[in-house]
Amino acid sequence: MTGDTRATTGGPATLWDRTRQLASREILDTALRLFTEQGYDATTVAQIAREAGVSQRTLFRYFGGKEELLGGGQERFGAVLTETIGALPADTDVWTALRAGVAAVLDLHDSRDQALRRFRLLHTTASLRAGWLEKRLRFQEELLPLVEPRLAAAGGATDGGARTDARARAVVATAFACLDAASMAWVDRDGEGELLDLYDECLAAVRG
Amino acid sequence: MTGDTRATTGGPATLWDRTRQLASREILDTALRLFTEQGYDATTVAQIAREAGVSQRTLFRYFGGKEELLGGGQERFGAVLTETIGALPADTDVWTALRAGVAAVLDLHDSRDQALRRFRLLHTTASLRAGWLEKRLRFQEELLPLVEPRLAAAGGATDGGARTDARARAVVATAFACLDAASMAWVDRDGEGELLDLYDECLAAVRG
DNA sequence: CGCCCGTTTGGCAGTCACTGCCAAACTGCT
DNA sequence: AGCAGTTTGGCAGTGACTGCCAAACGGGCG
Numbered sequence: 183m184t185g186d187t188r189a190t191t192g193g194p195a196t197l198w199d200r201t202r203q204l205a206s207r208e209i210l211d212t213a214l215r216l217f218t219e220q221g222y223d224a225t226t227v228a229q230i231a232r233e234a235g236v237s238q239r240t241l242f243r244y245f246g247g248k249e250e251l252l253g254g255g256q257e258r259f260g261a262v263l264t265e266t267i268g269a270l271p272a273d274t275d276v277w278t279a280l281r282a283g284v285a286a287v288l289d290l291h292d293s294r295d296q297a298l299r300r301f302r303l304l305h306t307t308a309s310l311r312a313g314w315l316e317k318r319l320r321f322q323e324e325l326l327p328l329v330e331p332r333l334a335a336a337g338g339a340t341d342g343g344a345r346t347d348a349r350a351r352a353v354v355a356t357a358f359a360c361l362d363a364a365s366m367a368w369v370d371r372d373g374e375g376e377l378l379d380l381y382d383e384c385l386a387a388v389r390g
Numbered sequence: 391m392t393g394d395t396r397a398t399t400g401g402p403a404t405l406w407d408r409t410r411q412l413a414s415r416e417i418l419d420t421a422l423r424l425f426t427e428q429g430y431d432a433t434t435v436a437q438i439a440r441e442a443g444v445s446q447r448t449l450f451r452y453f454g455g456k457e458e459l460l461g462g463g464q465e466r467f468g469a470v471l472t473e474t475i476g477a478l479p480a481d482t483d484v485w486t487a488l489r490a491g492v493a494a495v496l497d498l499h500d501s502r503d504q505a506l507r508r509f510r511l512l513h514t515t516a517s518l519r520a521g522w523l524e525k526r527l528r529f530q531e532e533l534l535p536l537v538e539p540r541l542a543a544a545g546g547a548t549d550g551g552a553r554t555d556a557r558a559r560a561v562v563a564t565a566f567a568c569l570d571a572a573s574m575a576w577v578d579r580d581g582e583g584e585l586l587d588l589y590d591e592c593l594a595a596v597r598g
Numbered sequence: 599c600g601c602c603c604g605t606t607t608g609g610c611a612g613t614c615a616c617t618g619c620c621a622a623a624c625t626g627c628t
Numbered sequence: 629a630g631c632a633g634t635t636t637g638g639c640a641g642t643g644a645c646t647g648c649c650a651a652a653c654g655g656g657c658g
Contacts, residue, residue: 198624198626198634226613226615236637238615238637239617239637240635240636240637242617246616247616248614248615248616311524311527312521316516316519319519347575347578348572348574348575348592349571349592351575352568352571352572352592353595353596355567355568356564359567360560363556363560363563364556367556384556384557384559385560387541387556387557387558388596389596389598390597404655406605406654409654410606434644435643435645436643444607446644446645447607447609447646448606450646455644456643456644
């Protein structure tokens with residue numbers, strides 16, 4: 183705060199950025215702690231701001247809304263998903279590609295414990311669930327242009343158009359649905375086993 | 391409102407019930423109208439209440455929240471789903487059963503036009519989408535006990551327990567995902583064609 | 599017919615998430 | 629040190645939603 187303007191850096195660039203990152207982390211940690219302690223709905227944004235040492239207004243500038251305070255790099259999900267799948271060879275099977283995307287997203291979590299806490303919160307809080315599902319749907323839309331061509335190539339492949347559109351949506355949505363089912367089961371088992379294995383199992387059950 | 395206490399009945403029972411139903415309809419109609427005219431987010435509950443001729447407080451007593459004002463008998467969805475599927479013979483294939491459930495729910499809409507309006511609103515409004523997806527998930531949970539046994543019977547069927555749980559969830563979620571993909575495509579085509587056909591196409595794309 | 603009881607309604611105030619707006623504090627550069 | 633651009637914090641406002649309490653109303657009773 184005072185003195186010591188010389189950069190004891192090691193961080194990204196300007197002091198602002200470092201402070202910002204620090205505050206951001208503090209807010210996220212405080213939020214996750216309070217959420218797990220009192221529950222999501224019972225925790226007010228004002229309380230998080232107070233305990234994190236920032237004004238409510240600033241908190242809302244850092245994060246768009248209460249839901250974002252769950253953390254877990256949810257904003258990166260979209261980018262990671264499209265990047266991972268986009269980087270795959272064009273003739274990769276759709277399901278293989280989607281599995282790779284799911285795996286990449288799961289790797290984003292810092293620790294198994296935090297992931298478990300987040301998922302538990304997510305699956306037990308209606309409002310959070312709603313928000314997550316909505317975000318998921320957005321990712322799904324973003325993924326569409328990457329999935330459509332692969333689907334057309336593999337399937338008997340009639341032209342493009344609305345028909346392929348619906349099918350691509352269904353395929354991506356199914357992958358996400360399996361991820362959700364898997365993560366629910368994973369939470370039920372208190373984080374025992376590998377989430378990806380559960381995902382495979384779910385997908386197998388669906389695709390018979 | 392005044393005089394005419396003699397029952398020109400024909401309705402269910404007491405005057406209260408009839409008034410209630412009338413007000414309910416008025417509110418729902420007003421809401422759908424305003425939503426389509428101005429958009430969901432731009433319409434305030436206060437405005438709906440004013441134009442429907444009830445107090446805001448009463449409106450919230452009739453319907454739990456703004457989302458319910460979309461109507462379409464969403465509350466019955468759960469019941470219809472479980473009843474339809476529950477009434478099917480125990481050895482019915484899971485996918486057949488789920489298809490029947492989906493068909494029953496689709497039959498719930500009064501008119502094609504209203505269904506289209508509702509779906510369009512649903513797919514273009516983030517907040518509504520979120521709410522719908524959350525409700526969908528609740529139906530999914532309700533359906534689980536009906537789906538699990540059929541899945542165990544058909545599939546190689548190891549024991550019961552958490553394993554089947556995840557798979558059942560995945561299967562039901564997939565069916566719903568296909569319904570969503572289908573309804574999105576249906577809206578894109580301005581209600582042309584049969585929704586169920588699109589559903590079948592989506593499911594075929596998934597189960598390849 | 600009129601009266602009382604239970605239900606329903608409406609208004610009011612309050613909570614909570616979230617958003618502009620504006621002045622004050624601060625950082626980075628010269 | 630000083631200037632300019634950015635960030636912050638407080639304040640007021642909106643909109644959904646919830647208790648609370650008094651007033652209005654419908655239905656059954658004498």
